[in-house]
Amino acid sequence: MTTAVAPTGAAPPATRSGRNEPKRKGIRSPYPSWFYIPAAVLFIVFFAVPTFASFYFSLTRWTLFDVQFIGFDNFVQFFQEPQLVQGFINTFIYGFVTSAAKVVLGLALALLLTGPILGRGYLRAVVFFPVLVSTIGVGLTFKALLDPFHGVVNNILGFFNLPEPGWYTDPSLALLTVAGVDIWKGVGIATLIFMAGIVAIPHEYFEAARMDGAGAWSIFRNITLPLVRPATATVIILSLIGGLREFAMIWAMTKGGPGFSSDVIASVIYKQYQAGFFGLSTAGNVILFLVVTAVMVPVSWFLNRREAEL
């Protein structure tokens, strides 16, 4: 703007450009930068320093008393011991399963709960409430409900002569059982975000589509689904971050067991820490950091790119 005026030369800076000038000495900005300082101190001391330190400590054999530099041995060990590799793979399974289920179920519930339905307020409250309950409480409750021998769920299944799986005692099922309970607890927040996305779609679109004779499926496919994309992106990103980092639910229900069948990186970190292998534990932390970044950067890039195209 001001450059266009510049050729007239003599004119002193216009009043408008006066505001954009670099700060003059003597006039203090009403928005002082030191407002950042208290938060920055906390952030640096308790987050940035440990994060950077973790890169160093992950290359050491670290006990309570001494630190010994051993290069990449911890990482090598991490990918050689079968149980640690298992934890690495399980992290992805857990993250993707919970995330996908929350997207599908959350969207379905949100469609149901934004439409005309009996007891809508009640249903919304009930679906959402488990989000607020503590993970440990939920985990322990379901541990009792899913007890393979005399748990309520298996009693019911037995009553109908259905197979009674070992839920969290069966190594092939344990991880998915924990993921299922996680979904039960977390689907409410996905539903909530999808509901916000759906009610944000201008109602005229649905009316116009209906005028043109579109059925329920084609309205969903061609209007709702593309237009709730921001909400979908949010749900995927949130639940992936949560799922890849999940610790409490797994620890409350199985402690990574039976064996190492439901271990994830976060539980491996805790186990190694408990055993006193601080270096290995920190290496786990660095790996978790890399996993989360390696998953989140492309995913959020992809989701945002598609959003921009619309």
Next chain:
Amino acid sequence: MTVTERITTADARKLRGGRRPKEDRRPMTVRRWIRKYLVGIIAIIVSVVVFILPFVFVFLQSSKTSQEAGLVEFSLPTEWLFWDNLVEVLQKNDYQVLWAFLWTTIITVFSCAIMVVFAAMVGYVLQRKRSRWNPVINFMVLAALIVPPAVVPTIWVLQGVGLFKTIPGMILIEATFGLAFCVLLFRAFVATIPKELDEAAIIDGAGPMRLFFAVVLPLLKPVIVTVIVVQAVFVFSDFQNPLYFLPGNDYPTVQLGLYNFQSQTVSQFNLLFMYILLTTIPPLIMYIFFNRQIVAGMTSGAVKG
């Protein structure tokens, strides 16, 4: 950012209002009647089974004798011992449960207070002032949301400053890990406050401190309530951080206490479920009174990522 704006502001409000007026104008056909009532009734039944019965189970378990609770059946207790169990669980291990609630409350209150003030200051300046630091700060906020905290090095830092296994250390840790999310909420909300207001206050002679604490901060009240409620629920339910940074029996916290309770008292399922029931009460109270703020906070959690 687009996600945030689209979801938080107008839409969250619409969501709270609940009704879509246009919807009701269409005549009630048989199909729509079926959809509304039949599907509704099925949904209610399913929701009772899936979402209500686990809580009923917790309640029933907590009212039984220890032998009966050990059977983990879904049945009415033959003898209602709700109060006895409540008293017993509170007295267990020298009132450890009561202490746990006390310490957790203290941690929650102080960490939320720190988060509100510090994050509001950052969110406000970040939104108002253009500087070359903004991209850096935005990046760090996102990083803090995504990056899992490095556990053992954090303990190492806490030991270095002498705050490991102390309540102040726990408060600062919870505050730090919650800051990023709060900053995003505050930044989004400050954007809705007209800048002219700041200018008027400056012309009237308010300094930066007065401008923020006397003019802007009071206007942030809605988002402050949201931040407090959402973070209070998070901090209260947190298990992982107390497990790492506040171990031992000196300062029991609720979730850690619950977890340890489970491993110590295998034969007393009634008391365990009473404890679980107790931990669901604070979130329930929060939900009943601050439903709207929680919804606003969670949907603008849309910002995350």
